[in-house]
Amino acid sequence: MSQRSYRTAIVGTGAIANAHAGAVQAAAERASLAAVVDVDAGRARAFADKWGVPRVFASLAEMLLEEEVDVVHVCTPPQQHASLAKQCLAEHVTVLLEKPPALSLAEMDDIVAAERRSSARVATVFQHRFGPGAIRLRRMAGKAELGRPLLATCATQWFRDEAYFAAPWRGSWENEGGGPTMGHGIHQFDLLLSVLGPWREVTAVASRSARPTQTEDISMALVTFDNGAVASVVNSVVSPREVSALRFDFEHATVELEHLYGYTDADWRITAAPGHDDIAERWTAEKSEVPSGHDEQLRAVLDALDAGQPPPVTLDDTRLTMEFIAALYASAFTGERIQRGQIGPDSPFYQRMDGTGAPWAEVSIA
Template sequence: MSTSTSTSGTGQELRVGVVGCGGIARSHGRAYAANPRARIVAALDVDPAAAKGFAEEFDTTACDSLADLAARDVQLASVCTPPGTHTATTVALLELGISVLLEKPPAITLAELDLIAEAEAASAGSVHVVFQHRHGSGAKRAHRLLAEGALGAPQFAVCETLWYRPESYFAPQWRGNWAGEGGGPTLGHAIHQIDLLLHLLGDWATVDAKAARIARPVEFEDVASASVALENGALASVVTSLLSPREVSRLRVDTTGGTLEVNHLYGYSDADWSWFPLPDARTLAANGVDPGVARDAAGEGAGTDVWRASAGTDLPSSHTAQIDELVDDVLAGRPHATTLASTRPTMELVTGLYASAIEGTTVARRDLTPGSAFYGRLDGGTPAERVSARFTLR
């Protein structure tokens, strides 16, 4: 990416643009505005009133084109437009040599993701993706300790996105259909927990999924359940729902050393993470689970609480957590952890899940090549009535 930075009295300052000035752009705006090393110098939206409103709120300039935005020496642009527009917008910014912080999902198909990757390879700019749940202190501790083996070897994981969206949520014309959203809640909502699952546990090998449309007026699923075999030998259950009144976002990892769990909704702090070490022999005996062990046996297995011992400053997962890290990385000329390439396994699992649910077969990650029908469309170009039949339980 471009390394030139403007300077202010406090040192280097990153010149930022925001493209797409709707709901989530405010989270980007607040994070940049609170960061003394960043300055929002341009705002752009297809709706000029939206750009003007954002510009007034964040004391910046409303632009009327990408060229106009580039003319303001923007070094990094947050792309906060609807998912179906991510590819065209990001490629255009890369062609102008501008780096991008791209909202999730990075693209709506693997084909589009690869187009962005090609444009990135040819550009002076880089692409980073918003997956803010990788960037809180809890996920950072979990990532490090799991990689070191300090929490034991993962054996089973449960990845839940149990949210509630009423029928009225689907009233906007672009919601509820493949054309407008590219995919259902597996792509739009569950992708956060799916990304965290793979970020912590590594690559996946196969997926067996069932998706169903139980209640909402959508072309795709409103609930889905998938079994995912991970490359490390663990099994993961990935469950997604928009019909769950008591909402939760949960990731639970059972390892040979204990259970690690994060239980939150749209963002966690350290208090939302817990670690249950292996029960000791005495507890197992008391529960009758291991009757061969005397009730007064010395405790074993629990060991030191490595999770508690790793605690540091609590940094909740949020746009601010990721954007602060990104600004520092860019100004220091370091790569940012959440690269476009690092999100490909997540997009592959989303794709594999739809392919499995629609085809009714086990899908292997290695099969999701450009030759796959699901590479270019998450519904695989399957006729609507066939998808409908697959997603209808009765």
């Protein structure tokens, strides 16, 4: 496979943009940053100076008109993600789209339709899929080396104080699309879904318990999967002892991951069932020091582009995760069990994640 050098641009220069710039820099033999876009000219220039980016633009449209780029990294606040992705696709430019990729299933399907009309592709940033431990787990699970998946737990218990929500786009359905389910726990349960495969049904609760937001600050879900596995999913921004944790109980081994914002092999633990000690031996035989993160996902995206294949994570993959979020909210706000495929264009939860409205919508937090 021949490698080429890809010209890239970053739209939005908030904190997460630095992870993207660092990933491009780490792949310097394969990619370069040609331009940066931000409505705040001073912030854009400071970011460009920091990362050695030659050109700065105030709008994506202007950049696409003047620069020939292969990949655009969309790092803006969430409410702009769908429209910016569609602009890039209209110009046949591939997009690396930060989470959440859209604010609703309706927006998600608009992006899918735009991709079908384009020669370019969209990859969603779910960087936790790309650590060596996650790749190894999916491979071993896919080959049935661990036996059948039976039970899993997934917890994103983080802490965000009231000052965090001072940014005007945070904590609102219109601007962020949801609370910790949409913007925080999405990384962990996306990794869960990437291992266990298609989910079948969701039963959930959500509450706004402490933060002055429109959205929830806690959600919990019970999930069943097509393969018969069951899982619990917890998402929180009110937990002083922060943790991101996943546990998978297979027939022949328990596989656990505990970290916060990224992991290495040191954060995984394997406990083999009696008579299956070889599983732990096979796992540790591939031990790696490579961390999960944007660097590894960008390398995987570039590999796919070199091979002429859709870059991971595809829109089909992403839609399964977004549909799970919509189902969680629908279950939490209606009290019903929600099955995959149930939320269609006629559902209020297709158009907005809060659907029929959060039960606390008219109640303020003292």
